Amino acid sequence: MTEKKKRKISLSIPAEEIMRPGNLACQGCGASLAMRYALKALGRNVIFDIPACCWSVIDGPFPYSSIGVPLLHMAFETAASTASGIRAATKVLGKEDTTVVAWAGDGGTFDIGFQALSGAAERNEDIIYVCYDNEAYMNTGIQRSGATPYGAWTTTTPVKHYKKLPKKDIIEIMAAHRIPYVANVNIAYPEDFIRKFKKAASIKGTKFIHVFSPCPPGWKMKPDDTIKVAKLAVQTRVFPLIEIEHGIKYTLNVKVNKPKPVFEYLKLQGRFKHLTEKEVQRIQEDVDAYWDYIMKKVEFSKEYAG
């Protein structure tokens, strides 16, 4: 070992670890890293609820828990409604400073829990709703969800019938509820991630955060590629990092001036292995079109705000 350095290191994200190791996430799980960052951003004065999803397992069985903050495990479709109830209780009990977080997977958000989420957003409940998106039902063994992207293999969209429908555009759907804050984050961009969570905690009303969350077993990729794939999702413009305030003000948070080809992103994941060149080209065109569409909104927001 070298001698102790005199120079003090500087950390770009909070040092305190609230989440504990020993948890049951798979090697290289993006959802696990997402929780670690979220807790760093939010601190300890929080209450979580988690519906059925990988995180109901990751946290650990009775009588253990890894997240170090109060947590209510709940039924699959209830993340937002349960959080509404928790928030109401904190209000009547004079604990309004406590942040209430619903933490759900993409299945619990895009699909079965969507009605409750839409209701809570319409009521502008003072909660942070987090969807960690691993683009399928992973807890039950990689079945397709409304978040599974075009072209992907899952156990219910086998290679011969891979998914030929687009992913729901969840942040646009949530923005259409005109809630004060919608953002997406990516585990490969921890500083942006933590900034957005802190910002969400400082805003009253419903905040929706969409987390890009690679899943090595579900995406058939190497666990050490988790950060690389997440970064490529941004660098190829597959997952533009943005914020939407009050449903109309769009801000791009990470510029991608020289995008890499989408193939760079797809080729690291076995779930896209079967795609023909033509299909890859189609996905590239979809990505380009969506990027242009979002950039128009960003541009419009600048004019509108100015």
Place this chain on the structure above:
Amino acid sequence: MKKVLMGNHAISYGATLSRVQVIAAYPITPQTQVVELLSEIVANGELDAEFIKVESEHSAMAACIGASAAGARAFTATSSQGLLLMHEVLHWASRARLPIVMANINRAISPGWTIWTDQNDSLSQRDTGWMQIYTADNQEVLDSIIIGYKVAEKVSIPLMIVLDAFVLSHTYEPVDVPDQEKIDKFLPPYKPKIKLDPEDPHAFGGLTAPNIYMEFQYNHQQAMMEAKKIINEVGKEYGDITGRYYQNLSPYKVDDAEYVVITTGTISKTTNIVVDKLRDSGVKIGNLRIRTLRPFPSEEIYEQLKGKKKVFVIDRNISFGNTGIFFQEVKASLYNTDIRVPIFGFVTGLGGRDVTPELIEEIVNIGIKNEKPEEEVIWMGVKK
């Protein structure tokens, strides 16, 4: 203070007097007046509560679970299709051992679309681990909500107050609304020992393996059995301050009876009239109203039926492929006792069909005339 109240408003006043802190509810006929009056009471500042106007009953119960787990006294009310939609989370509430109280207005199940009363909605939730109390008048509805919280919080099990659609929900009756002060003394604020609390963080409801899951079920059952006693104790305590005593069973002229009719809900009120009439003509008959379905007061039923000649159970419900549900419950609870008398099971009044004194008299006559029931289910008032 005496007021003339519809059953639905009796629910709202019961919840208000219980100082509920979080209400989450979704409208459904015949429950709407419950939420309308509560909205007004909360909006007027007469009750310091958060009212979450959820987008479904499933969310109503989920929100109650969240609120209760975070330490607030939570309330909801629903009926029929709404109750059925809650099914999954009703189980969740009881297994999380949260003392939520709700009112369910008995409305039949569709199709065909119906809004009138029968008990299949609440009875299909019999095994959700909730306590269930069936009421017979609007006074009892109001009182049972208040008593319900005290019982639920003592045993950490949620409790459902059940009443008949229209016959109670929309019928006006004089109701004594007790003073808030009196109720505050009877029902202190909810102070759970454990809750979602950033200062003492715990996770609730995580993965529970086969080596320990069963012990939680065992404890839940023990608490339910304990609740039989608690319901009677708290009912007596409430009686001592209001003069109105409520127990698991409400017997009417059963003591010296040879024949006993077993009833629930408002049918029991009509049955009392028939009992009086038949007694005038020399028939020794009584009416045993079952208030508590869960926990089922087997021992008390045994005590009431000991030495009787025959028993006639009237069910406003049907378990397709078997019989009326209270009939099954009563029979099963007596099987291992020394009571060996004929028990007749009658099904009637489904989907709000009138159960008249004449019909009940006919039921009694069939019971008295026949040595044994000729059929397992005797349908009454049906156009066969």
Place this chain on the structure above:
Amino acid sequence: MFKPGKKIEFKSAKEIPLTPMSLGDMTHNYTGSWRNLRPEIDYDRCIDCMICWKFCPEPAIFIENDRPKIDYYFCKGCGICVQECPVKCIAFEEEGK
């Protein structure tokens, strides 16, 4: 470093809480046993950028005297730190070598 925690066991229904609730964390569960490959930091080449610390999901890298240190009780051997280290100073060695 995390202090390894204790296993909590119950002998009967009398000992368990009202409802399944946590009474401790998972640090009795040494996920280090999941590992086939073992990341080893070459401290001579390490520039203390803390990128490995930042990206370890568990967390199984902690900071000691301003340097990253791997907690082998819990490191699952995912290899993220190995791949993300900008100066490639974390080697992935086969376990038991």
